[in-house]
Amino acid sequence: MTAAPAVVGVIGGGRMGAGIAQSFATAGSAVTIVESDARSAAQALERVATGLRRAAERDRLAEPADRVLGRVTTVASVADLPAHADLVVEAVFEDAGLKAALLAAAEKVVAARTVLASNTSSLSVAELGSALTRPGRFLGMHFFNPVPASELVEIVVAPATGDDTLRSALDWIRCLGKKDVVVKDSPGFASSRLGVALGLEAIRMVESGVAEPEAIDDAMRLGYKHPMGPLRLTDLVGLDVRLAIAEHLHATLGERFAPPRLLRDKVARGELGRKSGQGFYTWE
Template sequence: MTRAPRLVGVIGGGRMGAGIAQSFAAAGSTVVIVESGEPAAAAALYRIATGLRLAAERGFLDEPAELVIGRVTTVASPHELPAAADLVVEAVPEDAALKSRLLAAAEQAVGEHTVLASNTSSLSVADLGSVLARPGRFLGMHFFNPVPASELIELVVAPGTSDGTVRAALAWTHALGKKDVVVKDSPGFASSRLGVALGLEAIRMAEEGVAGPAAIDDAMRLGYKHPMGPLRLTDLVGLDVRLAIAEHLHATLGDRFAPPRLLRDKVARGELGRKTGQGFYAWE
């Protein structure tokens, strides 16, 4: 039976970071979250506690929620991560410079055995790892939203990633009760490249008046058995996040990933999806 890592660091306590922290804590790991500022740290702990209590109510936890919550703490800087950490996952926004800076700081704090990972959904893992003294212990661990309920972790292997690092990441993925896909480091990997292509075409169809958002989504949900349509999924992911990924793929893979004007306009108006209450749908 595979075991979760004993001690995990998570850099960033937003929706994705909190979900990653919750998943590892529920699997038995002690988790340290890096989040600067007391309000942000408190918000991260609140997200995790809320998620764990909901999981307990639904019978998805093997332990009382309060016991699991007690395994999660916060620090203000990656320099404060424990040297004994088995794994550190960076989960901040898709800003390559920010990610690289935080990963480099984390490497200075942790021991030589620690595996470092990025939750990037599209950026080059090799480029992010180029700032590290030991890039062989680094890979992409792309989690999916909402992390506790999603089945998949996409493991992204750069040319310099060691076989031992991949084996450890595979074991931890299975310890979380999730399935893996292992892909080589390329723009958008497998999931984002395909998901963004479908989402952008759906946005173009809405822009051209081919059909309304609900009809476009129903075509994929009912006709192709997708769990939800591409426009509702875009709202859940965040239109700003989808735009950032599309711009990166446009720059690296060409015009087929050019963001539609409708997407740019919505982001400019602050219509970012569920997190702002309005995207392609109105959200409470």
């Protein structure tokens, strides 16, 4: 079996970044998380530690959680990433300009052989790669939330992505015990495009009074065997995140992805889903 990358950098230590860091550290990688201030760095490490404790409680760790956590460190700047990293994954929020700037900054620090990846769920990988001098070493690596428990990683290949870059990414994803799907760079890729289409239609159904959120979710969960309904999933993803993706798809693919007024209103009121305590459901 191919070994996990020895050294991994993760730019951003939020829920997704911490999950990516946990997954690679569990596979044996030394992981460096970039967070801009001490408080954010401490929160990132606590997210990883909490995830590892939960994995240990479920007997899903092959070694003590503290030992795995010892492979995770934090730095305050992309400039402090290890130059010998095999892989650097950018995992900040969906802002194309910010992502491109961070990836370009990372490219200046790491070796020419280092693979760069973005965890974007909808933005053009080719456009992000246009900020790089070595776009052949870049691709999309779309993880799913929660990263440690999710089985899937969507690998997004831009026209410039090199074959060896793709092979390395596939090997590493399989080392994490996850399944890969490879898609060509296009708006929303495969997963976000289909997932958002279903989620937006469910929101329109609530908006027009067809059914309550729980009834819509039960219809998809029990009738179509989805692990959870589209509205509960929207709450978990974050209504603000779903709105941003919908706006991008609306701009690139047309009116069928126009965000419903109900979604815009909820985001404006701060009803963002689980992270705010209120979305289509009330969360403890």
